[in-house]
Each structure stands twice: as C-alpha cells, then as structure tokens.
C-alpha cells in the first residue's frame with residue numbers, strides 16, 4: 001500500500017466522461033494538459049500531482065485500495081460495485097439513465113411476463129443493479145452478464161430485455177428498443193480514498209471546493 005503523504009494521485013476515466021473529467025480537474029487548477037486519452041502511456045506525472053488513466057469501472061478500485069487518492073466515476077459504477085470510498089461531490093456531468101428496455105415489437109409481452117412474475121432473461125453490464133431492481137419488485141430474473149453492446153442481446157435471442165444506460169437515446173432508437181422503465185439516473189462523482197480523505201483532508205477538500213458543478217443535472 002502506498003503512503004498517503006506523497007504527491008496526490010488522481011484516477012481519470014477514459015471514455016464517455018473523460019473530457020468532462022478533464023474540465024472539472026482543470027477548474028480545480030490541476031495541470032491536465034499533459035493527459036492524452038488514447039495514448040498507450042497510462043501514468044502522467046505533472047506539477048504537484050500524478051494522473052492515471054484507466055477504464056471507468058476500474059477507477060473505484062484504484063481509489064479504494066489507495067493506488068489513487070481521488071478519482072472521477074459515474075454514480076452507476078458506484079451503485080454497481082459498492083466500493084468502500086468517500087463520495088465527495090456530484091459533478092453533474094456525464095448524465096445518463098439506467099433503464100429497462102426490450103425490442104419494441106415484444107415490449108408489451110415482456111411487460112406482461114414481468115407483471116405475471118414469469119422469469120425473464122436480462123442482459124446487462126450491471127448485474128447487481130439489475131438483480132436489485134427485479135428483487136425490489138418482488139420479481140425474479142435470469143441475469144446474463146455482458147461487457148458491452150448490450151442492446152444487441154435481445155435482438156438475437158440472447159435475452160428478453162436489457163438493463164443498460166441511455167443518454168441521447170440514439171442506441172435504443174437505432175436498435176428499435178423501447179424503454180419499459182427508468183431505474184435510476186447517474187452523473188459523474190468525485191470520490192476519494194478513505195485514508196487520503198482523512199490524512200489529506202485540507203488538500204482534498206480545497207480541490208473539491210474548486211471544482212465547478214454542472215448544476216443543470218444535480219437534483
């Protein structure tokens with residue numbers, strides 16, 4: 001485990017929230033100009049800080065274990081993984097919705113199957129979230145865990161429906177899927193390692209204080 005008294009290390013997610021994460025970190029005065037999303041270089045020492053670029057789902061892992069002091073990650077990932085980290089701030093960026101969806105032509109059938117407590121097959125990248133959603137309704141589901149392109153699964157008979165994220169709605173539309181239910185909404189969060197938060201509180205709190213929230217999406 002690394003000591004928490006060195007240079008602050010920040011985990012930055014590549015992908016959908018990369019640019020917004022850079023904007024937030026830049027607003028806090030961090031020198032993000034060195035970062036390149038698609039470089040093969042993954043560790044970026046900069047002035048007074050060090051950045052790591054990783055997959056979004058891995059950000060909380062680096063932060064929980066103290067390999068990074070702080071990081072930026074979607075609320076959806078936190079709800080799914082339940083990492084032991086401090087959630088410092090809702091940045092308001094990276095808005096998206098977790099939805100239940102099915103092929104439009106079979107949407108009514110899937111709705112009825114769920115209503116009659118039949119076991120439906122659900123493809124998702126978020127198995128815990130999907131299971132909790134069905135259990136919350138007193139329903140059972142067979143969860144098929146996938147890693148991407150979830151919308152494909154019900155089109156080829158791998159699943160009846162999906163639990164996945166939507167933002168613009170383009171992917172649902174392009175694949176003729178209908179939203180059956182809105183499960184939750186997600187925005188990007190600033191998270192901190194518990195030890196870093198305790199031992200470097202002034203530094204971490206000051207940094208969070210300088211970050212600008214995108215108020216439009218904060219409820």
Ligand SMILES: Nc1ncnc2c1ncn2[C@@H]1O[C@H](COP(=O)(O)OP(=O)(O)OP(=O)(O)O)[C@@H](O)[C@H]1O
Pocket residue numbers: 013014015016017055056057058073074075076077094095096147165166167168186187188
């Ligand atoms: N279409 C979208 N528009 C805006 N934000 C999104 C969208 N899809 C996902 N997000 C948000 O951005 C985060 C990163 O999504 P992205 O699609 O880049 O990574 P991922 O492929 O889910 O992650 P991993 O590679 O670790 O599996 C998500 O956790 C979510 O909070």
Ligand SMILES: O=P(O)(O)OC[C@H]1O[C@H](OP(=O)(O)OP(=O)(O)O)[C@H](O)[C@@H]1O
Pocket residue numbers: 016147148149150151164165166167168169170171172
């Ligand atoms: O509503 P939209 O704006 O179309 O965005 C929704 C898509 O974005 C995410 O996919 P991502 O880009 O992460 O690719 P993936 O399918 O490989 O996970 C999500 O899983 C949807 O597929």
